[in-house]
Amino acid sequence: MFDLLTKMDNTSSMLLEKTLGPRVMFYLVFPSEATYQHVNDVPKYTQLAIPHFLAMMFIEAIILYAQNKKIPPVDDTINSMTHALLLFVFQILVLPIGVLSYSWVYRNYCVYELPWDSPWTWWIAAITVDCGYYWFHRMAHEINLFWASHQTHHSSEQYNLSTALRQSTVQQFTSWPFYLPLALFVPPSIFLIHRQLNLLYQFWIHTEVVSTLGPLEWILNTPSHHRVHHGRNPYCIDKNYAGMLIIWDRMFGTFQPEQDRVVYGLVHPNNYWNPLRGQYGGYWELLKRFCQTEGMRNKLCVLFMGPGWSPGKPRLGDGVPEVEYDPSQCYHKPTPRWLEVYCFIHFFLILYTMQVLSGRKNELLVAPLLLYCVLSLTNIGLLFDHHPFSPMGEVLRSSFVICLDLVTMGTTSTDLMGGVGVWILRGSMIMSSCIWLMLIIKLICSNNNNKEYKKL
């Protein structure tokens, strides 16, 4: 009997261990599984989740297909994933300001040190990190200076799991102060665990596959609640800021249940796929508005009032126009199937490069390879925009990698991409530059002055 109980115990603990990866995506984790004393020991949950992101997106597409619904468009999906990779590049290049500032405050101003290994500390941190996220997210919508970065997340006119990956690279510079009150009592390692789990929880709620979840809708942030947050219908504006718990919106008066069909995206849609513009275009628009507005008081209001504010209007503006649900209005340029496949392949090559790059910050080739990643991601966006420069961009970025490879061949740095990977990368870059050179010549010979893609 005792043996049987021990066996059952072993089986359940093995099951728990094996399912930790998927459970992390839903915050279904116990304190005993995710408690660490030191910041450096905390797993990089967001990086470990990459295979789960891809698997869940694949499953979502199958369900949508089975439900006879439109599967996520290739251009929008790649664009969303591109923003995630740009964030990854950014995180390699800049210091983790959120954790550093938090640790500094904890070291110098901690009022009461909650024990790092207590389940109470773990649960208190889970709730307070979520509250911090609510206020950061609310300010990201209500202060134009913060909105300039957060608008990247709202720039998709679709709503699916890939939309969750559309993250701003510079948002971390505005979010960190909202978590500092926690540093007065919660250890940095526990904060870092929940900061990641909170972010990962928000992945699965970006879907139309799940309608409503009954009584859970009262407590949790759900797909239905977050669909409202991504809407540009007047009833959706500035609502449902929650991360994991919707109770904050209910408490602070920003809750809105889902009603009419939600039309997703920005009030003024971007209408481009250029990811760099998608990341930093908000700041460019803000700068233009700042320069065009007269009077210092009004200029400051442009920065610190809501995005809908203009002189004479209330702090958050006075409403947005009604919109009708019409998927044909979403930004999309007809792209040949072969080009979509090409972009997918190159996207995954970039993803592979990123994987290799993580943890190799000091190697000689990292900086040029990061440049390759950013150039490639940007040009994929330009290809979907049918930008006239994009075919030449493909030749240039492929040539860049080939030159880099030739220059470093035989040096110790050549093994950066690993044996098989480097050959795949070499082969695909040589092939790409040849294909695009041929296409450009064909374009010139056919006197296609408009450089239209469908004629390529």
Ligand SMILES: [Zn+2]
């Ligand atoms: Zn938002």
Ligand SMILES: [Zn+2]
């Ligand atoms: Zn979202």
